[in-house]
Amino acid sequence: MGPVLANGRLVYGMQLPVQSQSAIYAEAWEAGAGVEELVAVARAADRAGFAYVASCDxxxxxxxxxxxxxxxxxxxxxxxxFLAGVTERVRLMSHVAVVGLRHPLLTAKQYATLDHLSGGRLILGVGAGHVVEEFDAVGADFERRGPVLDETIDALRAALGPQEYPSFQGERFAFDGLGQRPRPVQQRVPLWVGGSSPAALRRAALRGDGWLPQGDPRDRLPGRIARLKALREEAGVVEPIVVGAITEALYVGEAAWDTGRRTLTGKPEALAESLHAYRAMGVDQIQVRFRSRDCAELTDQMAAFGAEVAPHLND
Structure with missing residues (x-):
């Protein structure tokens, strides 16, 4: 499996529809959709050059x-x-896994198996979580979820490494002499940290291979990216970090229906020109979302973006 980024060029991915249906972003048609639509969208992403498809937790x-x-x-x-079995190229990302709800060895077992079965296509996105009842129900520590996440990331680094018998010693978690196979195909599973709070930004800077901001508007991103890189430099971290952004809702072409005032619409070249601003800020990957009235319109939008907008993203 090749790198997530293609020679430093701006790439694009998307969160899958259907699998999470928050009122903030779900389209009306998703309520009656299921497996068939998920497969259609994942396959469309594969064909249209999407870097990843993402699922929430x-x-x-x-x-x-x-x-x-x-x-x-x-x-x-x-x-x-499931979608690994019906796609060939597109990477598979958790955006984001609330890993503090589970022991890191359990998380490692699940995601190592996914990486193995998919031929090395996993991107493990992680976040702190925000639903207190969810933590209480499984006996996890909501109040200390930040420090727990920090240690969990460190434990996952060990557990998802190449060793069959990983070793880790922390304040909350410790394991040694316990073998887990299959191992991930990737020598280093990309671990991207979600969140836009100061704590999340610091966590991404010090522990992440990538940063997944949560819907930051364009005017706030440059300052946060500068802070991210400054924290990384201060800590002596020399490896590059993949900087992400979630774009405005998009519609390729002129819609014959009301797509909402916050949707970017228009000719492919105009959309690409607008999205260039993210690259100028230092963003490496954009997560796009398309307005649609049914699954067919969504996959048509994905195809149009891949064929007509994406070729201009790096002009």
């Missing part, structure tokens, strides 16, 4: 949040493993 949603978040949250390991 929540174990259970309390009633107080169900109206906004819904209770539809597919398991990311099961979802991405």
């Amino acid at each position: 929540h174990v259970a949603i309390p009633r107080r949040l169900a109206g906004a978040m819904s209770t539809v949250w597919y398991d990311p390991v099961a979802t991405l493993s």
Whole structure:
């Protein structure tokens, strides 16, 4: 499997529809969709040159949040493993796995198997989580979720490395002499850290191979990217970090329906010119989202983006 980025060029990926249906971003048609639509979108991403497709992670949603978040949250390991079998090239990303809900050896077992079965296509995106009831239900520490995530990332580095018998000693987790196979295909599984808080930014800078901001507007990104790189430099981390951004909603062409005032629409060249701003900020990968009225329109939009917009992203 090749690198996530293609020779430093701006690449694009997307969160899958259907598998999470928060009212913030889900389209109306997703409520009645399922496996067939997920497969169609994943295959469309494969054909259209998308760097990755992503799946979210929540174990259970309390009633107080169900109206906004819904209770539809597919398991990311099961979802991405299934889609690995119907795709060939596109990478498979958790965006983001709330790894503090599980012991790191369990997380490592699941995602190492996914990487093995997919031929080395995993990107492990991780985040702290925000639903207190979810943590309480599984006996995880919500109040200390930040420090727990820091240690979990360190433990996952060990557990997802090349050694059959990984070793780790921390304050909360310790393991040694316990073998896990299959091992990941990748010598170093890309570990991208999600979140835009100061703590998340520091975590990404010190521990991540990539940073996944959570919908930061364009005017805030340059300052946060500068801070990310300054923290990394201060810590003496010399390896490059993959900087991400989530774009505005997109529609390639002129829609015959109301796509909403915050949607970027227009000719492919105009969309590419607008998206150039992300590259100028120092962004390496953009997560795109398309407005659509059904699955066919979504896959048509993906195809149009890959064929007509993407070739101009690096002009």
